[in-house]
Every structure is written in C-alpha cells, then in structure tokens.
Amino acid sequence: MxxxxxxxxxxxxxxxxxxxxxxxxxxxxxxxxxxxxxxxxxxxxxxxxxFQEQGYGGWPPESWSLDWYLLLPQRVESLGLVQALGISLQVALSTVVVTVLVGGLAAFAIARYDFKYSTSLETLLLSPLIYPWLVTGFAILLVIGRLNTVYGLGIRMSFWTLLAGHVIVILPYPTRTILASLQNFDHTLEEAAQDLFATELTTYTKITLPLIKPGLVSGAIFAFILSFNQYIVSLFLSGSNTQTVPLRLFNLFYDSPPQQLAALGTVLMCSILVVVLLAERGFGISEYM
The missing domain is CATH 1.10.287 (Helix Hairpins)
Incomplete structure (x- = not known):
C-alpha cells in the first residue's frame, strides 16, 4: 500500500x-x-x-391575575395551613438535629477509625437510599403494629412516630455529605494543632468542625428540605393531629380551586429555592451532592 x-x-x-x-x-x-x-x-x-384568573378552566389559561396570591394571607388560617406549617417545621428541624448528630458521629467513626465493620456500618446507614419510601413507610407501620400486638406497647401515630420515620429515610443524606467532607479533609492540620499543644477537644472545635462546616450545612439543608417535603412516609406515620404541609395540601385538593393550591405550591417552591441558592452561595453545597 x-x-x-x-x-x-x-x-x-x-x-x-x-x-x-x-x-x-x-x-x-x-x-x-x-x-x-x-x-x-x-x-x-x-x-x-x-396565575390563571378563573377558578376552574382549561389549558392554556385564557386570562391572568395575581388574585390567588393576594388571597393567600386571608386563606392560610382557614385552610388549616398554619398548624400544618408549624408541625412541618418542628418535624423538619428535629430531623435535622437528629440526623446531623447521628450521621456526623457515624461518618466520623467510618472516616477516622479502621475497625472491622466500618464498611458494613456505612452500608447500613446508606441502605434507606436503596428502598422506595413507600416500602420503608409501610415497613415501619407494620413494625409498630407488631410491637403493639405482641408487646402491648400502645404506640399511637403521633409526632414521635413521624419523626422516627423521617429520621430513618433521611439519615443517609447528612451521613453522606459529612463523610465526603471528612474524606477530603487534610488531617495534617489536626496534627499541626496538636504539635502546638492544642488538646483533642480544642482541635476538634477549632480546626475540624470549621473545616467540615460545608458538609455539615449541606447535610442539614438536605435533611430539612427532604423532611419538610416528605409526603409518603408522613402518610403512614402521622396521626390525626400531626398533619404536615404536604398532607394538608393533598387533602385540600378536592375542596380548593387548583389555582389556590398552585399559588401555595409556588410560594413553597420559591422559598426552598431561595434557601438552596443561599446555601450554595455561602457554602457550595453542590460539591457534596
């Protein structure tokens, strides 16, 4: 050739x-x-x-209006959203505290100590990511029912069962973000602090925690948003007096104009988006997703 x-x-x-x-x-x-x-x-x-003006209409909207947003302050109380918002905030904030604390301690143990079951512990903590929330919520409900039947514990659906369900399904997210920050952590900084006669507690509070703060904040934000928006697990584990915002909005679906619910949903979406953007700007949470 x-x-x-x-x-x-x-x-x-x-x-x-x-x-x-x-x-x-x-x-x-x-x-x-x-x-x-x-x-x-x-x-x-x-x-x-x-933004559709008519209460019920076809698609696309024929006319536009801000009336549904202007009516929101007057209808929030009558729609029962004030109590639901309070419960959602309580559950979400409690979930943040528990999952960040437990997930942080577990992530620290996995990242810092080479023990026999570290891989098994990590797999166990991240396992709720594998199963659908529907299956997890139903499984927790069955366990509670079994405990009531066999041991006569008398566990009722309440704030605590709701919190337990949220913690179980949301724990993997703070664990993963905190673990990622610890794995990318420069351990020589801790050694340098101890060479300068800093105590172990001082090293953790002055060196370790500030440097892994983005991972902690990312995990807290993920936990809050997921808990606040959680519907499936809440459907199984909430009591009659512990309706969250997603549950309340679904119950209002048949009694309220779609435009009213759409306005409420838009306000919630924008609020969450603002929180995420502020967290991204302040801590760069996308690096830990």
Missing amino acids: SEGSSEALVTDAGARDRLIAGAVSVLYKLLVYSTILFLMAPLVIVVVIS
Missing part, C-alpha cells in the same frame, strides 16, 4: 471518529436536556396555573 493511500485511510478514520464523537455528544446533550425538561415541566405548569 502506498504512502498516499495510508494517509488517506488515517484521514478517513479520524474524520469518522470525529463524526461519531460529535453524534454521541449531541445525543448526550439531547438526553440531558430532555430529562431536565421532563422533570421541570410539571413545576412550570404549576407556576403558570397559579
């Missing part, structure tokens, strides 16, 4: 490889953008419906 023919084959192969790489890149981008559109479309529709 002549030298010219060899160069032509190499050129054709390079052009074919570039064409395939370009096609793969286009398909990948198309898949990513299609997935984003699929996930965002329902949320965009909710926002659009919240």
Whole structure:
C-alpha cells in the first residue's frame, strides 16, 4: 500500500471518529436536556396555573391575575395551613438535629477509625437510599403494629412516630455529605494543632468542625428540605393531629380551586429555592451532592 493511500485511510478514520464523537455528544446533550425538561415541566405548569384568573378552566389559561396570591394571607388560617406549617417545621428541624448528630458521629467513626465493620456500618446507614419510601413507610407501620400486638406497647401515630420515620429515610443524606467532607479533609492540620499543644477537644472545635462546616450545612439543608417535603412516609406515620404541609395540601385538593393550591405550591417552591441558592452561595453545597 502506498504512502498516499495510508494517509488517506488515517484521514478517513479520524474524520469518522470525529463524526461519531460529535453524534454521541449531541445525543448526550439531547438526553440531558430532555430529562431536565421532563422533570421541570410539571413545576412550570404549576407556576403558570397559579396565575390563571378563573377558578376552574382549561389549558392554556385564557386570562391572568395575581388574585390567588393576594388571597393567600386571608386563606392560610382557614385552610388549616398554619398548624400544618408549624408541625412541618418542628418535624423538619428535629430531623435535622437528629440526623446531623447521628450521621456526623457515624461518618466520623467510618472516616477516622479502621475497625472491622466500618464498611458494613456505612452500608447500613446508606441502605434507606436503596428502598422506595413507600416500602420503608409501610415497613415501619407494620413494625409498630407488631410491637403493639405482641408487646402491648400502645404506640399511637403521633409526632414521635413521624419523626422516627423521617429520621430513618433521611439519615443517609447528612451521613453522606459529612463523610465526603471528612474524606477530603487534610488531617495534617489536626496534627499541626496538636504539635502546638492544642488538646483533642480544642482541635476538634477549632480546626475540624470549621473545616467540615460545608458538609455539615449541606447535610442539614438536605435533611430539612427532604423532611419538610416528605409526603409518603408522613402518610403512614402521622396521626390525626400531626398533619404536615404536604398532607394538608393533598387533602385540600378536592375542596380548593387548583389555582389556590398552585399559588401555595409556588410560594413553597420559591422559598426552598431561595434557601438552596443561599446555601450554595455561602457554602457550595453542590460539591457534596
């Protein structure tokens, strides 16, 4: 084969490889953008419906209005959202405290100590991510029912059962973010502090905790948002006096205009988005997702 023919084959192969790489890149981008559109479309529709003037109407909206937002302050109490919001905040904040504390201690043990069952402990703590929340909530409900039947404990659905369910399903998120921050931590800084006669407690409070604060804050934010928006587990484990905001909104679905609920949902979405953006700007939580 002549030298010219060899160069032509190499050129054709390079052009074919570039064409395939370009096609793969286009398909990948198309898949990513299609997935984003699929996930965002329902949320965009909710926002659009919240500005629809008529109480019940078709799609697309024929006229636009801010009336549903202006009516919110007057209807929040009558819709029972004040009590539901209080319960959601109590459960979410309690979940944050418990999951960050337990997850932080577990992550510290896994990252710092090489013991026999460290991998098993990590797998156990992250295992709720594998199972659907529907299965987890139903399983917890069955366990509570079994304890009541066999041991006569008389456990009733209340704030505490709701909190227990939220902690179980949300614990993996703070554990993972804190573990990631500890694994990327420069341990020589602690050694330097101890060389300067700092005590172990002082080293942890002055060196370790400030440096892993982004992981702690990320885990706390994830825990709060997931707990506040949790519906499935709350459906199984909440009592008659412990309705959270998601449960209350679902119960209002058949009694309230869709535009009213869409306005409420838009306000909640915007509030959560503001919290996430502030956390990202202040702590860079995307690095621990």
